[in-house]
Each structure stands twice: as C-alpha cells, then as structure tokens.
Amino acid sequence: MKYLIKCIALALVALFFTFSQALAADYEIDHAHSSIRFGVQHIYSTVYGHFEDYSGVIRFDPSQPGDSSFHFTVKVNSIQTGIGKRDKHLRSADFFDAGKYPAMTFASTGVRHLEGDLYEVHGVLQVKDVSKEITLAVTYLGSMDHPMEKSKKVAGFDFSLTIDRLAYHVGDGKFHQKGLVGKDVKVFVTLEALTDK
Amino acid sequence: MEGQNRQLSPKWRIFLQVVVVILLMSLFAGALAIPFVYQSTSLWYKTGFERFLLYGGKIAGLLAACLLFIQILLVAESKARASLFPRKSLIQLHRSNGLLIGGLVLVHPLLVLWSEQFTLLQLEWKYWPEFVGIGLFFLLMFVINTSLFQKSLGLAPRLWRRIHSTAAPGAAVLLVIHVLNVSDSFKSGPPRFSTLSAGAIFLAVWGIHLGKRIFFERRT
Numbered sequence: 001m002k003y004l005i006k007c008i009a010l011a012l013v014a015l016f017f018t019f020s021q022a023l024a025a026d027y028e029i030d031h032a033h034s035s036i037r038f039g040v041q042h043i044y045s046t047v048y049g050h051f052e053d054y055s056g057v058i059r060f061d062p063s064q065p066g067d068s069s070f071h072f073t074v075k076v077n078s079i080q081t082g083i084g085k086r087d088k089h090l091r092s093a094d095f096f097d098a099g100k101y102p103a104m105t106f107a108s109t110g111v112r113h114l115e116g117d118l119y120e121v122h123g124v125l126q127v128k129d130v131s132k133e134i135t136l137a138v139t140y141l142g143s144m145d146h147p148m149e150k151s152k153k154v155a156g157f158d159f160s161l162t163i164d165r166l167a168y169h170v171g172d173g174k175f176h177q178k179g180l181v182g183k184d185v186k187v188f189v190t191l192e193a194l195t196d197k
Numbered sequence: 198m199e200g201q202n203r204q205l206s207p208k209w210r211i212f213l214q215v216v217v218v219i220l221l222m223s224l225f226a227g228a229l230a231i232p233f234v235y236q237s238t239s240l241w242y243k244t245g246f247e248r249f250l251l252y253g254g255k256i257a258g259l260l261a262a263c264l265l266f267i268q269i270l271l272v273a274e275s276k277a278r279a280s281l282f283p284r285k286s287l288i289q290l291h292r293s294n295g296l297l298i299g300g301l302v303l304v305h306p307l308l309v310l311w312s313e314q315f316t317l318l319q320l321e322w323k324y325w326p327e328f329v330g331i332g333l334f335f336l337l338m339f340v341i342n343t344s345l346f347q348k349s350l351g352l353a354p355r356l357w358r359r360i361h362s363t364a365a366p367g368a369a370v371l372l373v374i375h376v377l378n379v380s381d382s383f384k385s386g387p388p389r390f391s392t393l394s395a396g397a398i399f400l401a402v403w404g405i406h407l408g409k410r411i412f413f414e415r416r417t
Contacts, residue, residue: 077319084323085239092316094242099316174244 024061024068027155027193029054034191036074040165041182049090053078058193060111060155062140068111070121070138074104095170101128109133117141121159127168136161146194157191205280214281221267228263228391229256235382247312254308255380261301262372264294265337266395269365273406292344299341302334326378333371340364362407369399 037050053075060068076098079090091098108123114137121136141156166173166183175181205213232240232255243251270278271291278287310316318324340361343350347357373396377383383392 084321084327087323088313088316088318089239089242093314175242180241 024059024064025153025195027058027060027195029056029058029072030154030192030194031055034193035189037188039186039188040184043180047081049079049081049087051075051078052080056191056193058155058157058191060140060157062113065111065113065119068108068119070106070108070111070123070136072106076102076104094172097128106134125163125168127163127170130168132167134161145197149194151197152194153197155193155195157193158189160186160188162186210281217281225260225263228259231259231382231388232256235386235388237380237382239380243312247314250308250312254305254312257301257308258305258376261298261305262376262392262395264298264301265368265372266399268294268298269369269399269402269406273402274409295341295344298337302337306330306334326375329371330375330379333368333375336364336368336371340368362403362410366400366403369396369403372396 031054035050036054037048039046039048041047051074054072056070056072058068058070060070076096077091079087079096079098081087081090090096093100104125104127106123106125108121110122112120112122114120117140119138119140121138123134123136124131125134136159138157138159141158143153143155146152146154163185164183165171165185166176170185171181171183173183176183232252237255240248240251268291271287271294318327343352343357343360347354352360373392376392377389383389
C-alpha cells in the first residue's frame with residue numbers, strides 16, 4: 001500500500017513538471033509575419049528601414065515569466081532602407097561594419113510581469129563590439145491555436161525601444177555633428193512566433 | 198574612298214584642327230566638371246581622403262566614357278575629317294586611346310570601392326547599375342585584349358574586325374545605361390541630355406560606318 005502511494009505521488013510530481021514545461025514552450029519566430037523596423041532622423045525627416053534576415057527563439061509562459069527567455073539574432077547585411085547605395089554605406093565601416101560584425105544579438109537574462117499584458121525583459125544587446133544591458137517593455141499579445149496550421153500554436157509580441165547608435169559605435173559621430181544623421185534610432189519589433197502543439 | 202588633304206589651304210586646315218581640338222577639350226572639360234557642378238548625394242557622406250577618392254573615381258570614369266565616345270569618331274570614314282587629320286594618325290590615336298580607356302576602366306572602380314572602404318556589393322537587384330558597369334568592364338577588357346593580342350590569339354583579321362565592331366555599340370549602350378543610373382548627377386538636366394546625345398551620336402556614326410563598310414565589301 002505504502003509503495004503504491006509513493007508511486008502515485010511520484011507520478012503526480014512528474015506529471016506536474018511535465019505540464020509546467022509544456023506551458024513554457026519554445027516559440028520560433030514566424031518570419032513572414034514579423035518585422036524589425038527602425039527609424040532615424042536625417043536632417044528633418046525620418047528615414048525608415050528594416051532588417052530582412054533575423055531569427056529568434058522565445059520561450060514564454062505568461063503564468064511563469066521567470067522561466068521565460070528571449071533570444072534574437074539579426075544579420076546586419078540584411079539591412080534595407082530602399083536605396084542600394086545607402087544600404088551599402090550602412091554596411092560599411094562608417095556604420096555597421098558588417099564584414100567584421102555580421103550579426104547583432106539579444107539574449108534575455110530575466111523576464112518579469114509588470115501589469116496586464118506588459119512584461120519587462122532584461123537582457124544583453126550586442127551590436128558590433130559593444131554589449132550593453134537593456135530592458136525591453138514587451139507587450140504579450142496572446143497565444144492561440146493557429147487558425148490555419150492545425151499542429152501549431154501561435155503567439156504574438158510587440159515592443160519598441162530607442163537606441164543611441166553612437167553608444168554601440170554605429171558611426172563615429174561625424175554625421176551627427178553635421179546634423180545629417182541623428183544618433184537616436186527608434187526600433188519597432190512585432191513578432192508572431194510558432195510552436196508545435 | 199578616303200580623301201586626301203586637298204582643297205583646304207594649310208592655314209585653314211590648321212585653324213580648323215585647332216577649332217576641333219578646342220571643341221573636344223571643351224566637351225571633355227564640361228564632362229569632368231559634372232561631379233563638381235551636379236554633385237551626387239553620395240558625396241554628402243564622404244569627407245577627407247574618401248571624398249578625394251570618390252571624386253577621383255568619378256573623374257576616371259567620366260574620362261573613360263568621353264574617350265570611349267570619341268573612339269568611333271577616330272575611325273569612321275569621313276571626307277571632312279580626312280581633310281583635316283591623316284587617317285594613319287587617327288588610327289594610331291584610336292589604339293592609344295583604347296589603352297588609356299583600359300587603364301581608366303581599372304582605376305575607376307578601384308577608387309570608388311576604396312572610397313567605400315571596399316564594402317562589396319551584394320547580389321541584389323537594387324545594385325543593377327553597378328552590375329551593368331561590371332559587365333561593361335569585362336566587355337571593354339575583352340575588346341582591348343583581343344585587339345592587343347590579336348595575333349597571339351590567332352584571330353583572323355576579319356573575325357577580329359567582326360568582334361570589335363559588334364562589341365563597340367554594345368559597350369556604348371552599356372556605358373549610357375550605367376552612367377545614367379549609377380549616379381544621381383545624371384538623373385536630369387544637361388548631364389543626362391549630354392550622355393544620351395553622346396550615346397546617340399556614337400550609335401549613329403557606328404551605324405553609318407558599318408553600313409559603308411558592308412556596302413564596300415559587297416561591291417568588291
């Protein structure tokens with residue numbers, strides 16, 4: 001009898017941990033329905049662009065944000081601003097130096113629930129040779145069974161931030177001093193991510 | 198077929214020779230002034246040595262373009278031109294010009310790329326004007342090398358002439374397309390008009406020159 005109770009107890013514990021792991025699923029970014037865009041001031045106007053090649057894995061459980069994590073990699077060569085010569089200049093050593101630093105990465109170190117659907121994600125952003133701790137205010141848009149892919153679940157996330165590009169050595173400041181290119185870059189990220197059910 | 202230096206007095210001949218040379222030099226000077234007078238936006242972001250390199254690259258390219266456009270004028274048969282300049286001298290000038298064009302065509306992309314810290318082009322459709330330039334580069338290298346090494350390559354004169362006279366208009370067309378689209382200096386106004394005109398004149402003179410030669414060959 002005691003042996004039977006022990007077995008049942010162990011089975012329940014195992015089931016509990018399995019169930020809790022299943023909630024914190026690994027979502028892979030659905031590239032076709034996500035975007036990483038940015039805007040930076042040029043004299044008076046704002047020039048917008050985006051990155052086409054990026055990947056990421058999001059482990060997220062709204063009920064246990066402490067078990068969640070966000071990892072992104074963005075390929076610098078994939079920058080697009082609509083003008084070929086400008087994209088080439090941005091990839092050059094004047095800005096991103098894509099040949100030497102091909103990717104930017106973000107790796108979260110902690111996730112905290114703030115209120116409602118708002119979560120605070122702490123992590124390290126690496127651009128070129130600079131790594132800095134930053135905090136993202138991420139809006140969790142929800143998750144549901146994918147309406148078209150029966151075997152998948154989809155989740156949505158939104159966040160934006162402003163980065164001082166000079167702090168990450170993206171430019172040496174000469175264009176900012178001339179009033180040509182601003183130093184603060186607004187980044188807008190909207191993500192749909194998928195996981196197997 | 199070819200006229201002698203007749204009918205014109207020596208004084209008139211010298212005067213007209215000087216006028217033609219001054220006219221050509223003026224056209225060259227106008228072309229080389231384009232990067233300074235119709236500055237492209239790529240120069241906004243260049244300072245110091247890089248700015249110097251980019252200007253140098255543009256000038257090398259424009260000089261190559263001007264020399265390429267006059268190549269057909271040097272060899273096309275014309276009684277008026279024959280009365281001013283001996284044909285032999287012009288053929289020699291055509292050959293020297295070709296070598297100079299070859300050198301400038303090597304210098305032009307080198308200086309432009311150097312000004313951009315040798316940031317390589319990606320294989321994307323948006324860089325098509327630059328890729329046209331690369332195609333033009335290889336075509337010109339082909340024309341120049343088949344001319345320089347015609348005998349070593351075992352090319353029969355007739356075959357070499359066919360290659361040369363077919364590649365020439367191809368080079369002119371690629372040159373016009375490249376120049377009009379690679380730099381916003383040529384988006385409108387006198388630079389655009391003069392490039393289109395130079396290309397049109399080249400093709401017209403080439404067409405007449407080719408037509409005359411085909412007619413002459415068929416008769417003999």
